[in-house]
Amino acid sequence: xxxxxxxxxxAPYGDYSIxxxxxxxxxxxxxxxDGDSPILSYSLEVDDGRGGLLKPMYGVDTNSLSLTYTxxxxxxxxxxxxxxxxxxxxxxxxxxxxxxxxxxxxKPSAPLTPTFIEATSTTIKINLWTSEDNGGSPxxxxxxxxxxxxxxxxxxxxxxxxPIEYLFD
Numbered sequence: 001x002x003x004x005x006x007x008x009x010x011a012p013y014g015d016y017s018i019x020x021x022x023x024x025x026x027x028x029x030x031x032x033x034d035g036d037s038p039i040l041s042y043s044l045e046v047d048d049g050r051g052g053l054l055k056p057m058y059g060v061d062t063n064s065l066s067l068t069y070t071x072x073x074x075x076x077x078x079x080x081x082x083x084x085x086x087x088x089x090x091x092x093x094x095x096x097x098x099x100x101x102x103x104x105x106x107k108p109s110a111p112l113t114p115t116f117i118e119a120t121s122t123t124i125k126i127n128l129w130t131s132e133d134n135g136g137s138p139x140x141x142x143x144x145x146x147x148x149x150x151x152x153x154x155x156x157x158x159x160x161x162x163p164i165e166y167l168f169d
Contacts, residue, residue, distance in 0.1 A: 004094050005087045006033035011100030012044065012083040018070060021077035021104050021136045025070040028085045028097070037089035044069050045096075049079030049104070059088075075104050078136040105136030 010029045018025035026046070031039055043059035046069070057071070058064045075081075080103045084096045108131040117125035131139060145154040 002037035002089065002091050003035040004092045005031050005035045005037075005039060005089050007095035008085060008087070008097035011098040012085055012102070013100050014102035015068070016106075019102065019104065020106050022075050023070065023072040024075055024081055024102055024104055025068065026081075026083050026100070026102055028067045030067055031087045031094065034087075035089050035091060035094075037091055039065065039087050039089055041065065041088045042067060042085055043088070043093075044083060044085045046071075047082045048074065049076060049081045051082070054082060054084060063088075077104055079104050103137050105134075108135040108137075108139050109133040111142070 008029065008031060012026045012028045015025040015027050026044065028042065028044065031042075041059045041063035042065060044057045045054035046057055047054050057069055058066065080101050083100045083102060084098070086094045086096050088094070111131050112129040114126040114128050117127060119125065128142070128144070130142075144157040146157050147153070148155055
């Protein structure tokens with residue numbers, strides 16, 4: 001006896017090799033537990049990026065087995081779009097997946113090269129610059145590395161103060 005497909009456990013997610021500040025690509029995982037009846041359709045719902053209602057993009061009125069959706073109409077830089085999906089077999093619809101969050105953004109621009117201020121035998125002071133373009137999403141961290149002085153290998157700088165004063169280990 002067949003049953004509805006299993007509820008998706010993984011939220012839809014962004015494909016950031018395609019997603020930009022004016023285009024969003026959403027991917028979903030295939031449902032493997034089809035309830036002993038083949039999957040006939042997937043339905044993806046997406047909001048307007050402002051927390052509005054989740055609206056079906058496809059798969060409700062016409063069957064679709066697509067696990068990807070790309071849209072550019074109405075996309076705005078920095079908005080985070082919510083998405084969820086479900087599947088249907090001959091018995092009915094599964095429950096909805098968890099909600100996924102996909103931001104219309106790209107990698108931030110690289111900061112300008114640090115500039116030297118002064119150095120002693122145990123410290124070096126440099127100015128660091130922020131990125132001029134955050135790519136549409138807040139920058140949550142910067143990562144600083146320094147040359148080891150011998151082989152050209154870089155290592156993470158983990159001890160510094162503000163203004164940036166690197167303390168040699």
